[in-house]
Every structure is written in structure tokens, then in C-alpha cells.
Amino acid sequence: MAATFNNLLDRLHLTSKEEGVPATEPTQKELKELRDNYAKAGQDHVFTFYDDLSTSEKAGLFERLKSFDPQYINEITEKALHPAQSSDDSQETKLEPLPEAATASILDSKEEDVQSWYTSGLEYVSKGLVAVVLMAGGQGTRLGSSDPKGCFNIGLPSQKSLFQIQAERIWKVQQLAEKQSGKKDISIPWYVMTSGPTRRATEQYFEEHNYFGLQKDNVSIFEQGVLPCISNDGKILLETKAKVAVAPDGNGGIYQALLTSNVRTDMRKRGIQHIHAYCVDNCLVKVADPVFIGFAASKNVDVATKVVRKKNAKEPVGLILQKNGKPDVVEYSEMDDKTAEAKDPKQPDLLKFRAANIVNHYYSFRFLESIEEWVHQLPHHVARKKIPHVDIEKGETVKPDKPNGIKLEQFVFDVFPLLSLDKFACMEVKREDEFSPLKNAKGTGEDDPDTSKQDILNQGRRWVQNVGGIVESEGAPEETGVEVSPLVSYGGESLEFLSTRTIKAPAVIEKED
Numbered sequence: 001m002a003a004t005f006n007n008l009l010d011r012l013h014l015t016s017k018e019e020g021v022p023a024t025e026p027t028q029k030e031l032k033e034l035r036d037n038y039a040k041a042g043q044d045h046v047f048t049f050y051d052d053l054s055t056s057e058k059a060g061l062f063e064r065l066k067s068f069d070p071q072y073i074n075e076i077t078e079k080a081l082h083p084a085q086s087s088d089d090s091q092e093t094k095l096e097p098l099p100e101a102a103t104a105s106i107l108d109s110k111e112e113d114v115q116s117w118y119t120s121g122l123e124y125v126s127k128g129l130v131a132v133v134l135m136a137g138g139q140g141t142r143l144g145s146s147d148p149k150g151c152f153n154i155g156l157p158s159q160k161s162l163f164q165i166q167a168e169r170i171w172k173v174q175q176l177a178e179k180q181s182g183k184k185d186i187s188i189p190w191y192v193m194t195s196g197p198t199r200r201a202t203e204q205y206f207e208e209h210n211y212f213g214l215q216k217d218n219v220s221i222f223e224q225g226v227l228p229c230i231s232n233d234g235k236i237l238l239e240t241k242a243k244v245a246v247a248p249d250g251n252g253g254i255y256q257a258l259l260t261s262n263v264r265t266d267m268r269k270r271g272i273q274h275i276h277a278y279c280v281d282n283c284l285v286k287v288a289d290p291v292f293i294g295f296a297a298s299k300n301v302d303v304a305t306k307v308v309r310k311k312n313a314k315e316p317v318g319l320i321l322q323k324n325g326k327p328d329v330v331e332y333s334e335m336d337d338k339t340a341e342a343k344d345p346k347q348p349d350l351l352k353f354r355a356a357n358i359v360n361h362y363y364s365f366r367f368l369e370s371i372e373e374w375v376h377q378l379p380h381h382v383a384r385k386k387i388p389h390v391d392i393e394k395g396e397t398v399k400p401d402k403p404n405g406i407k408l409e410q411f412v413f414d415v416f417p418l419l420s421l422d423k424f425a426c427m428e429v430k431r432e433d434e435f436s437p438l439k440n441a442k443g444t445g446e447d448d449p450d451t452s453k454q455d456i457l458n459q460g461r462r463w464v465q466n467v468g469g470i471v472e473s474e475g476a477p478e479e480t481g482v483e484v485s486p487l488v489s490y491g492g493e494s495l496e497f498l499s500t501r502t503i504k505a506p507a508v509i510e511k512e513d
Contacts, residue, residue: 023055023056023059023060024055024059025055025058025059025062026058026059026062030062031062034062034065034066035047037069037070037071038065038070040070040071041070041071041073041074042074043070043073043074043235043236045235045236045392046061046065046236046238046244048238048241048392049238049241049242049390049395052241053241053242054242057241057242058242060242060243061242061243061244064243064244064246065244068227068228068244070236073227073228073230073236074234076227076380076408077230077234077380077406077408078234079379079380080379080380080381080382080406080408081382081406083379091324093323093324094323094324094325095321095322095323095330095335095339095353096321096322097321097322097344097352097353097355098320098321098322098327098355098421098424098426099322099421102299102301102327102421102422102424102425102426103355103425103426103427103428104295104425104426104427104428105427105428106291106427106428106429106430107309107428107430114291116294116298117290117291117292117293117294117295117298118290118291118294119180119290119294120290120293120294120297120298121289121290121291121292121293121294121295121297122173122176122177122180122181122290122294123177123180123181124273124274124290124293124294124297125173125174125176125177125186125188125288125290125293126177126178126180126181126183126186128186128187128270128271128272129271129272129273129274130188130272130273130274130275130276130288130293131188131189131190131191131267131270131272131274131275131276132170132188132189132190132191132275132276132277132278132287132288133191133193133254133258133263133275133276133277133278134150134166134190134191134192134193134277134278134279134280134287135193135251135254135277135278135279135280135359135412136148136149136150136163136192136193136194136198136202136279136280137193137194137195137198137224137248137251138195138198138280138281139195139197139198140152142439142440142441143438143440143441143442143449144441144442147201147205148194148198148201148202148205148280149162149280149281149438150162150163150166150192150202150205150280151163151201151202151205152438152449154283154438154449154452154453154456155449155450155453156453156456156457156483156508157483157506157507157508158483158485158508158510162280162281162283162438163205163206163209163212163280164209164212165283165456165486166280166285166287167190167211167212167213167214168212168213168485168486168487169285169286169287169288169486169490170188170190170214170287170288171212171213171214171486171487172486172487172489172490173188173287173288173289173290173490174186174187174188176290176490176493177290187215187218188218188288189218189219189220189266189267189270189272190214190218190219190220191220191222191263191266192206192219192220192221192222193222193223193224193254193257194221194222194223194224195223195224195226195248196223196226196246196248199221199223202221203221206219206221220263220266222257222261222263223257223261224248224249224251224253224254224257225248225249225253225256225257225260226246226247226248226249227246227247227249227380227407227408227409228244228245228246229245229246229247229385229387229389229405229406229407230405230406230407230408231389231404231405232403232404232405232406237387237389237390237405238389238390238392239388239389239390240390240397241390241395245387245388245389247407247408247409248409249408249409249410250381250408250409250410250411250412251279251359251410251411251412252378252409252410252411252412252413252414252415253409253410254277254412255368255371255375255378255415256371256375258368258371259371259372259375264368264369264371267365267368268365268369272365273364273365273366274293274296274297274362274363274364274365275362275363275364275365275368276288276289276292276293276361276362277360277361277362277363277412278359278360278361279359279360279437281437281438281439282358282359282360282434282435282436282437282438283436283438283452283453283455283456284433284434284435284436284455284456284459285360285434285435286433286434286490286491291427292304292306292362292427293362295425295427296362296364296425296427299425301362301364301422301423301424301425302363302364302366302367302419302423302424303327303361303362303363303364303367303415303416303419303423303424303425304361304362304424304425304426304427305320305357305360305361305362305413305424305425305426305427306358306360306361306426306427306428306429306434307320307355307356307357307358307426307427307428307429308356308358308428308429308430308431308434308435309350309354309355309356309428309431310351310353310354310355310356312351313337313340313341313351314340315332315356316332316333317332317356317357318330318331318332318356318357318413319332319335319353319354319355319356319357320355320356320357320416320426321353321355322421323417325421326416326417326419326420326421327416327417327419327421327424328413328416328417329357329411329413329416330353335353339353340353355426355428357413358434358435358437359412359413360434360435361412361413367423374415374418377418378410378414378415379410379414380408380409380410381408381409381410381411382406382407382408383406383407383408383409384403384405384406385403385405385406385407386399386400386401386402386403386404387400387404387405387407388400389404389405432455432458432459433459433491436451436452436455436456437452438452454481456481456483457480457481457482457483457505457506458481459484460481460482460483460484460509461480461481461482461505462492463482463484463489463492463495464482464484464495464498464501464503464509466492466495467495467496467498467499468498468499468500469495469498469499469500469501469502469503470501470502470503471502471503471505471507472502472503472504472505473504473505473506475505475506479505479506480505480506481505481506482503482505482506482507482508482509483506483507483508483509484508484509485508485509485510485511487510487511488509488510488511488512494512495509497512497513
């Protein structure tokens with residue numbers, strides 16, 4: 001009977017966000033306090049239609065509005081639209097590559113150094129000191145899918161999604177750490193940050209696939225924050241009469257989300273010291289990379305980042321460098337041609353500024369313990385958008401044909417300039433082994449499902465050939481590759497059993513046999 005009653009409440013939209021709990025309107029005192037708060041900030045128009053709403057709609061709107069500080073929204077909007085001039089702005093911007101002491105390159109590092117980083121990285125894993133944070137808030141809209149981007153199947157022979165590929169890489173690192181240490185049941189906690197629209201679908205996807213072989217207790221799915229969308233004249237927009245128009249607060253919202261979701265608390269309880277954070281759309285990402293963890297820990301830095309070598313001076317990528325003596329990211333659009341084309345005086349065949357940002361970072365836990373001290377310093381950036389909204393005077397929905405407002409977002413790398421150079425490090429990795437972003441719809445020919453799939457297949461072919469195996473194909477160029485399951489090999493290791501094999505491509509290697 002209770003279930004029937006709750007189902008009826010759901011159909012009538014009379015339940016709260018807590019499952020099965022009837023929604024209740026705020027008290028008159030609570031409502032007045034919130035109205036007054038918004039009125040002081042000049043934003044009380046958000047209550048225009050409140051009295052005409054249903055009980056559940058009133059409860060929902062109240063809860064959403066209560067989650068924002070309207071005065072703070074006004075302040076960050078003003079700062080984003082009219083940033084104050086800093087002392088750095090009054091002087092000429094000085095750009096330099098990061099100091100050599102803060103950098104390393106897999107392309108030319110000594111083998112013994114790489115092996116040392118790898119060994120120590122696995123040791124940290126075996127001691128339970130390593131965690132992974134995945135930024136997975138995006139939907140696959142540009143890919144032609146309404147699902148979370150991590151659910152996307154890029155067309156591999158195995159039909160694995162991005163989530164599955166990355167989960168299996170975590171599983172493999174756990175196995176490698178167990179093999180090196182002799183310990184059992186080693187785990188790497190995986191914290192998956194979603195957005196509001198993708199959270200439930202992500203949770204269901206992991207549940208349906210039994211967490212891809214990982215322990216459920218070691219996978220935490222949490223949600224990044226949102227901010228209201230703002231009109232061109234500074235007013236909070238309503239999506240409907242009962243809903244505020246909101247947008248995710250950008251990948252830089254990760255820092256606040258670690259606090260509000262209690263992820264940092266969980267890390268502290270587990271004794272985590274080293275965190276790898278990355279974006280879901282990179283099919284080649286080496287999740288919980290022992291080499292990267294070991295490198296960053298050896299430098300005793302608070303933040304480290306992976307980069308790939310910029311293809312050419314015109315490639316539209318952000319660059320990791322030092323700006324006025326601080327680590328920073330400078331976008332390609334912010335750099336003049338002369339600077340972009342400058343050559344490295346020590347290696348004239350290379351660009352001076354070539355460290356392309358791939359949003360692949362390391363954090364020390366001690367640094368994340370200080371989030372409260374600096375998170376308020378991170379700037380908000382403006383994205384001008386066409387935002388559907390309700391006309392306050394007419395009560396009608398408006399779908400604009402040109403940008404009518406802004407969305408505010410933060411970038412994960414905005415924290416870099418808060419660090420001194422001695423607490424920041426950078427590792428250059430091979431693009432063909434570690435970076436293949438999925439940004440565009442199939443058939444685009446660049447950063448699309450086909451290029452992602454081919455990059456994995458090409459990598460597998462190289463791995464097989466490196467151990468002496470032969471890969472044959474009579475098909476088209478896109479059918480010449482081999483998919484090597486992460487359950488078999490994380491980075492090309494343990495494939496000696498293929499040394500005498502001839503493999504007909506396209507093929508998938510799912511187990512040793």
C-alpha cells in the first residue's frame with residue numbers, strides 16, 4: 001500500500017528529492033527570509049510565479065534558490081564581466097618555458113629514471129596511497145548521443161565503452177601492484193565526477209555492468225556544482241516558471257565538489273596521498289599511471305601535469321608554461337605568431353613553447369587539504385550562450401536566436417598560478433600512446449570515434465610488433481590494428497606470449513592464450 005501511495009505522489013509530482021517523501025512547502029518565515037535575501041541582491045524576480053506553482057514545484061524552486069547566495073552570484077558575475085586590473089596587467093607579460101628542473105620527457109628520459117618512477121608509483125599503489133578522480137560530467141551530445149560521454153562505444157572490436165576501458169586499466173594497475181609487492185586485495189579508489197544531467201545515468205551504467213570488475217565500495221560517483229545562468233543585464237534566468245536556468249560550473253568546479261561531496265573526507269579516511277585526475281574523453285589515458293605518480297612524488301610537488309608535444313605552431317591547444325614567473329596555461333588565441341613560432345635555443349628543431357595541455361593532472365593530498373584557503377581566488381570565465389528562458393512579464397518561454405546571456409564556469413588549471421614553481425612539475429608523454437580526445441561526431445575525421453578507435457588499434461599493433469609478433473591485414477588501413485585489452489596489458493608489458501604469433505587484423509587480445 002505504501003508503494004502504491006508513493007507512486008501516486010510521484011505521478012502527481014508531490015514527492016521531494018528524497019525518495020518516497022512527500023514534498024512540503026517552506027514555512028512563511030523561511031520563504032520571507034529567502035525572498036528578502038534575493039530582494040537585497042536585486043534578484044527577487046525569481047519568485048514572480050511562485051504563488052501559482054504546485055506544492056512540489058514550490059519545494060523544488062525553494063531548495064534550488066536556497067542553494068545559491070544571490071549576492072555572491074552578483075559578485076562573481078561582475079568580476080567575470082569586468083575583471084579588475086591586476087598588477088600583472090600593467091606590465092608586459094613575460095612567457096617562458098617551465099624550468100628544466102620541473103620537467104621531464106618520456107621521449108628522452110633515461111630508462112633507469114622511468115623504471116624508478118614506475119616502481120615507486122606501484123609501491124604507492126600497493127600501500128593504498130593512490131586515488132583517481134575522473135571528470136565525467138559531459139554528455140555525448142556532439143557525438144549524437146544523449147548518454148554520458150563515458151558510456152560511448154567508439155567502435156572497437158570488443159565494443160567497450162570509455163568507462164569500461166578506464167575501469168579495466170585501474171584493475172590492471174592493481175594487479176601489477178599486487179605482483180610487485182606480493183600483497184593481495186590492493187585497491188585504487190575511483191571517484192567519478194558527473195553533472196546533474198548525467199549522474200543517475202552514470203550510476204545506472206556502472207550498476208548494470210557490475211562496476212566492470214572493480215569493487216563497488218571503491219567506486220564513488222559524485223556531482224559537480226551548478227551556477228545560475230545570467231541574462232545580459234545581470235539577472236538570474238528562469239528556465240521555466242518553477243526552475244532556475246542552471247549550468248555546470250566547469251571542470252574547475254572539481255575543487256569545491258571534492259568538499260561538498262565528502263570525497264576529500266573519504267580520501268583522508270583511506271590515507272590517500274597521491275591523486276590522478278583526468279577527463280573521460282581521452283581513450284588512451286593511462287589511469288593511475290605509476291610512472292606519473294612516481295615522477296610527481298619524486299619531485300615532492302603539489303600539482304603536476306602531463307603534456308604532449310605540440311604538433312606545429314598553429315595547432316589550437318593551450319600550453320603549459322610559466323607566465324610572469326608562475327605556472328600557467330596560455331591558450332593558443334592569447335599568443336602572437338612570433339611567440340608561437342619561436343624555436344627552442346637548445347633544440348632548434350623544436351618549438352620553444354610546445355607543452356600542450358591535455359587536462360591530465362596529479363595532486364598531492366596535502367594540497368587538496370588546503371582547498372578552503374584558495375578556492376575563492378579562482379576566477380569565473382564567461383561563456384556567452386543562447387539560453388531558453390521564461391519572459392518574466394509575459395510568462396512565456398523564449399528561445400533566443402542569438403546569445404542572450406552568460407554561463408559562468410571555472411577551469412581546472414586556474415589553480416596553477418597559485419603555486420610556486422618549485423611545487424609544480426610537468427611530464428611530456430608520447431601523443432600516440434597517451435592522448436586521443438573524443439570531441440566530434442563520427443565522420444569528422446579529427447578527434448572523433450574513428451580516430452579514437454584507430455589510435456587504440458594502432459597502439460596495440462605497435463605493442464605486438466615490439467615483442468616480435470606479426471600483424472597481417474588484407475583490409476583497409478583502418479583494419480590493420482590490434483585491440484589489446486587492458487586486462488592483458490596496461491602499457492605494452494606481459495605480451496611475450498605473442499612473440500611468435502601471426503595475428504590477422506583487425507583483432508582483439510582479451511586474454512593470454
